Amino acid sequence: MYDVLVIGNGLIGSAAAKYLSGTDLKVAIAGPLEPTDWASHSGVFASHYDEGRITRMLDPDPLWAELGRRAIHAYLEIERESGLQFFHPGGCLKVAPDTPQFAELHASLEAVRDRLNLTTCEPLRSAELQERFPYFALSGHTGMLESGTAGHISPRALVQAQTRIAQKRGATLVPSHVERLEVNSESVTAWCASGAQIQAERVLVSSGAFTNGVLPTPLDFELQLRIVLFAELDEAEATRLQDMPDLILEFADHPTLRDVYVLPPIRYPDGTNLLKIGGEPLSPRVPSTQDELKAWFRTGECPDEVEPLKDTLLALIPDLRTTTFHTKPCVLTYTPTNRPYLDTVVPKRLFVAAGGCGLSAKSSDAIGNLAAQLTHRGGWEVPEGSLLRPEAFRIPQVSETRAA
Ligand SMILES: Cc1cc2nc3c(=O)[nH]c(=O)nc-3n(C[C@H](O)[C@H](O)[C@H](O)COP(=O)(O)OP(=O)(O)OC[C@H]3O[C@@H](n4cnc5c(N)ncnc54)[C@H](O)[C@@H]3O)c2cc1C
The missing domain is CATH 3.50.50.60 (FAD/NAD(P)-binding domain)
Structure with missing residues (x-):
């Protein structure tokens, strides 16, 4: 017992x-x-x-920011005690169009940054984004970069x-x-x-x-069935983009997506370098039974979600050199x-x-x-x-x- x-x-x-x-x-x-x-x-x-999940303290919801901060403060101790490395602090950039529609989002990010005294976060205007991250096409956007405490975990x-x-x-x-x-x-x-x-x-x-x-x-x-899209990069392209932060991008008027996230190239256990993009659809696919959920993992393919993700990735990193794309099914669990x-x-x-x-x-x-x-x-x-x-x-x- x-x-x-x-x-x-x-x-x-x-x-x-x-x-x-x-x-x-x-x-x-x-x-x-x-x-x-x-x-x-x-x-x-x-x-x-998977090998990549975005990690960051900054979140427009102060409760999630507090949870993130507590957890991230524990990472080094977990790595030390387990002897396993899982945290890669490459930074996280959250951006949205520089329009009145997103004024509230930008204001809440700044409020959370100030409330939690997140000294690792800095706001960036469109010109600064272009200068600091020349591989991203982010003209007309503004955002907040969190460095040091953000990045990705395996x-x-x-x-x-x-x-x-x-x-x-x-x-x-x-x-x-x-x-x-x-x-x-x-x-x-x-x-x-x-x-x-x-x-x-x-x-x-x-x-x-x-x-x-x-x-x-x-x-x-509410379970949401989604796919993630992986772009395979050769060694030279993975090296060119190795300092890329995670990116979370809000859309003002995308026909099918509310937002997307992109992770930098990560070396997967089979030796491939994969850059990943996923996003939140405006109309999520919801399973009605656990059997349907299992079937999604076994066979999940969704051609109508692939093209918007691929197009977004290639618009965001216009000179991306990729050899192949593939997708994987996944599920998110909301309350x-x-x-x-x-x-x-x-x-x-x-x-x-x-x-x-x-x-x-x-x-x-x-x-x-x-x-x-x-x-x-x-x-x-x-x-x-x-x-x-x-x-x-x-x-x-x-x-x-x-x-x-
Ligand atoms: C594609 C994708 C991208 C994401 N990106 C991010 C991100 O960037 N940042 C972030 O913070 N979060 C991200 N998330 C969310 C994050 O992965 C989940 O919130 C997290 O995995 C939830 O943890 P969990 O323990 O509840 O569930 P899980 O991690 O799914 O763990 C549940 C466990 O329960 C086990 N289990 C299920 N049924 C049984 C059973 N009957 N008996 C025993 N064991 C069982 C499963 O095998 C599994 O090991 C992402 C999720 C997905 C799918």
Whole structure:
């Protein structure tokens, strides 16, 4: 019998398991390894099967900025304790057309920068953007550059690092997905696809897009099925663009996209140099069942999303020399509050940390830390002036039930 079982060894779950195993608790983590052949895989998938996620403190929402700052401050210690490097501080540039439509966005970025005293952030006008980043065509745009504290992380390496630390601290990893959960008054029992049966006093569910496949009652998530486009670069082109920061670009009037993000060239495990672009569609594709979600990962192709991403990339970096393009399917998990859920589902037994809202790779260490405290002690201390209050992360459905 374990004190705590964490279901889901992804970005949030591995961080939570690390913090839980740093206490006197006996901790288990259940979560499958990354599938090797997506096309024939019948189990669950995840949002961390990649080498690049943007990381930054600056965000127009001060709560996300605070989560980002807390998490980024922990990176060096995680790298030191695990012996694995995952953070590449190449900077992040957030830009939008220099029009009144985006005045509020620019003002909120400046307000957050001042509130958190983010001294690594500087506003840049169109001419400065052109001068500092000559490979980008950003005329008529203005933005904010965060250096030093921003860049990209390898989500795979971060999960590996957190898991390694959790295991060093005594956590047991069960490399299988949970198929069924039974909650009773004394404990919770989880049945894994491998046949393993795990009993724990408390369970934290952090299974990303598959969280509702584990919980007894589904929660309100919006899953968005998307693709990312990779451009393969030869060695010379990857070297030319190696100092490129991440870019987040807002559109004023794109017919299909609200915004796009671009990561600098990253060397992938197969030796290729890939530059990645993804974006938020104006009309997202939403699965209606978990089977549809799995099928998307197995076969997901979406020709009508490829061209807008390709056109945007080539307009942004007009002289980009690329050999080939390819795409990958992925999923993002949103909550109606646009904050992750960190809440109790069954008092003293079942807890949830899920709903990354497209921003939780960079912030996962901070979210996992709060989730660990919630699961261990039923809540966390809120320092003076902090926005990370439990109410900000409540599940509306569960709050309504509590109030009734
Ligand atoms: C293409 C893409 C780009 C993104 N870009 C960024 C970015 O630039 N910056 C950023 O901060 N965030 C970004 N995100 C979001 C970020 O990746 C997610 O917010 C983050 O992965 C959420 O972490 P999680 O732990 O909730 O889910 P995941 O990382 O998906 O982990 C969930 C884990 O649960 C496991 N699991 C599922 N079902 C079960 C089960 N039944 N039993 C046991 N285990 C189970 C899965 O195997 C997985 O390991 C991006 C996401 C995508 C898809």
